Amino acid sequence: MILKDYAVVLKTFDYSESSIIAVFLTRKHGKIRVLAKGVKRKKSGVSASFMTGNICEIVFYSNVGRDLQILKEIDCRSSFSDVGKDLKRLSIFQAALELVDRSVIEQETDEGIFNLIETFFALLPLVDDPWAAFFTFETKLLKLIGFFPSILKCDKCGKTLAGEGFGINSSSWCARCEKCVTEGMILISVSASSILIDMENRPMNDIVDLRLDRKDRREIGRFLHEIFRAHVEGYKLPSSLGLLKGVN
Numbered sequence: 001m002i003l004k005d006y007a008v009v010l011k012t013f014d015y016s017e018s019s020i021i022a023v024f025l026t027r028k029h030g031k032i033r034v035l036a037k038g039v040k041r042k043k044s045g046v047s048a049s050f051m052t053g054n055i056c057e058i059v060f061y062s063n064v065g066r067d068l069q070i071l072k073e074i075d076c077r078s079s080f081s082d083v084g085k086d087l088k089r090l091s092i093f094q095a096a097l098e099l100v101d102r103s104v105i106e107q108e109t110d111e112g113i114f115n116l117i118e119t120f121f122a123l124l125p126l127v128d129d130p131w132a133a134f135f136t137f138e139t140k141l142l143k144l145i146g147f148f149p150s151i152l153k154c155d156k157c158g159k160t161l162a163g164e165g166f167g168i169n170s171s172s173w174c175a176r177c178e179k180c181v182t183e184g185m186i187l188i189s190v191s192a193s194s195i196l197i198d199m200e201n202r203p204m205n206d207i208v209d210l211r212l213d214r215k216d217r218r219e220i221g222r223f224l225h226e227i228f229r230a231h232v233e234g235y236k237l238p239s240s241l242g243l244l245k246g247v248n
């Protein structure tokens with residue numbers, strides 16, 4: 001069967017002297033692995049289309065029973081190279097790709113994740129605070145894969161947590177109000193809590209002006225990191241963020 005779809009390049013690796021394997025997140029067919037024959041030959045001229053993070057239109061031969069599909073055509077529609085000189089944004093861009101690759105299971109289809117990554121990549125060059133955008137992206141990704149914990153009510157007394165700080169247990173992921181919090185919970189302050197609620201509920205486009213101070217950034221970053229660590233097999237702090245840490 002010949003299929004056509006939009007796809008973001010998550011990663012590529014060499015297959016032979018002239019061919020590569022590309023891992024794509026497609027809009028309608030989920031995450032797929034595709035053999036691209038002959039693209040490393042100079043004459044082919046398409047190798048630039050396979051830069052990670054490019055959003056392309058692809059045509060491929062699909063065989064449901066096989067875990068490797070065959071690429072027929074690729075046409076790059078958008079590329080992140082415009083902000084290539086901004087190391088912070090570039091590292092965050094790569095981190096988002098790594099996270100999606102680790103979080104999405106092959107051939108599981110969810111158009112929402114493709115749309116999220118497409119929106120995030122369009123916004124990232126424009127936002128004031130790329131960390132705020134990245135944490136919003138992480139929050140929405142966790143919601144889509146079903147792992148964002150409920151932070152609406154205290155698990156013990158039922159108190160509404162909107163406008164309150166809270167604690168959360170890092171194995172049951174139950175939230176507690178400040179009165180019912182117990183030792184060892186991850187603590188989220190009032191300001192970080194209200195930002196998290198915004199990140200969870202407001203559309204991605206609304207966060208263009210959102211800025212985080214150092215304290216909120218640390219609290220929210222750690223909270224999201226612990227959730228990914230608990231739920232996503234093979235998750236580690238994205239290596240591109242490690243690079244950024246070294247540079248700063």
Ligand SMILES: [Zn+2]
Nearest residue numbers: 154157177180
């Ligand atoms: Zn309570």
